[in-house]
């Protein structure tokens with residue numbers, strides 16, 4: 331039983347084989363889910379009020395989306411521009427209650443909401459790397475070995491076996507360009523141009539690393555050559571089929587200006603593709619508003635309200651430039667334009683983002699971590715001015731884009747992505763998703779289902795101790811948006827919600843059993859059949 335928690339001994343564990351139904355019942359009583367292998371069964375490992383029980387069930391409900399549909403060939407393939415902000419909270423944009431209340435107006439992005447559909451319940455994974463892994467693969471990040479930002483694994487990211495959104499769209503005939511932050515691998519074979527992007531400009535990791543070269547101790551460690559990873563982060567330029575080239579060190583001088591260059595290159599990419607007449611997928615994971623949040627010299631002081639307001643104005647202007655470019659090129663009507671974020675707000679003091687009406691920063695399972703702004707515009711296709719509180723997850727973008735692009739979702743693996751095109755097109759009021767697993771790192775913190783959450787764990791801030799509840803906490807998000815009152819009139823009498831949530835959990839657990847997660851740091855080549863033999 332090598333999977334037992336480090337603080338638990340084999341002899342402390344009580345094993346019990348139970349029916350699926352019984353396991354569902356008990357799964358509503360607090361858990362730290364780990365899937366353990368045992369022949370064809372799955373085992374859920376559940377600490378119960380000081381004692382521990384092993385619940386075993388047979389996966390009777392395997393709704394594996396592996397059977398997900400073949401491609402629906404689109405008559406006309408729309409371009410896709412996908413802006414993915416970094417640590418940009420739910421409350422930042424004017425249209426979400428931010429903008430001027432945050433010190434910087436965002437009129438261009440706000441106007442996108444009038445021209446398209448805005449979601450108030452778009453959800454993501456809660457850290458940079460997992461969120462990007464989920465978006466790119468349509469699979470929970472735990473599956474690809476990217477459940478957390480890399481802390482101890484120098485070699486990380488997506489194995490070549492994963493099929494990314496860029497690879498999928500590339501196979502469907504798209505030109506694919508990425509300009510910005512990857513955070514899915516920084517070693518040979520793990521760069522964006524190894525994962526389906528024709529071209530890439532940006533950083534492999536993250537923006538806090540721009541602070542490293544300014545520290546004497548760090549630079550002396552670099553001199554000492556203590557680790558291949560304790561080195562300055564570079565800005566790269568890459569093309570599919572060749573090794574990316576290091577352009578310059580990403581330091582605090584370049585940090586404020588990098589999004590300017592990302593924007594220029596993104597615009598250049600659109601211009602080139604429009605000339606070629608080829609549909610394109612343009613992925614723009616900006617570096618703002620990850621700390622350090624410092625405006626470009628062009629915007630410094632512009633809001634009169636400090637760095638944050640300046641940066642909001644900057645982001646809005648850059649997005650506006652891209653929208654103008656689409657208009658100038660005459661391709662706005664045939665372009666899906668999405669503005670969203672990878673996770674909830676920055677939490678570092680002095681760089682505090684804003685989660686709007688929700689509680690919590692990134693790295694938590696709270697709504698502030700999960701819900702981010704999301705606006706999609708596709709003139710004539712996606713209803714203009716529509717606002718919806720239906721649940722959509724970043725996971726869903728893969729299958730949705732596959733549908734509109736006539737691309738093919740991989741059929742040989744577990745896919746968590748759900749095609750939401752019918753919902754986005756306004757053909758249906760409801761989305762095709764009722765809920766999802768809430769992970770914080772590799773830890774299953776709980777389940778969100780409709781307006782409810784059943785949480786087994788909680789952490790107030792990403793670096794705090796997490797609390798594990800003996801009895802799960804239930805929150806009615808309509809009555810208690812800040813998740814403060816687990817046992818009130820709003821929740822009492824509603825514990826039935828654990829049953830539909832239990833269904834989701836059972837399906838998820840069974841799928842992890844059937845296709846064990848790839849371990850963090852797994853080198854290429856990875857093959858699931860070889861992994862099973864080990």
Ligand SMILES: [Ca+2]
Pocket residue numbers: 416417457458620672673
């Ligand atoms: Ca992030």
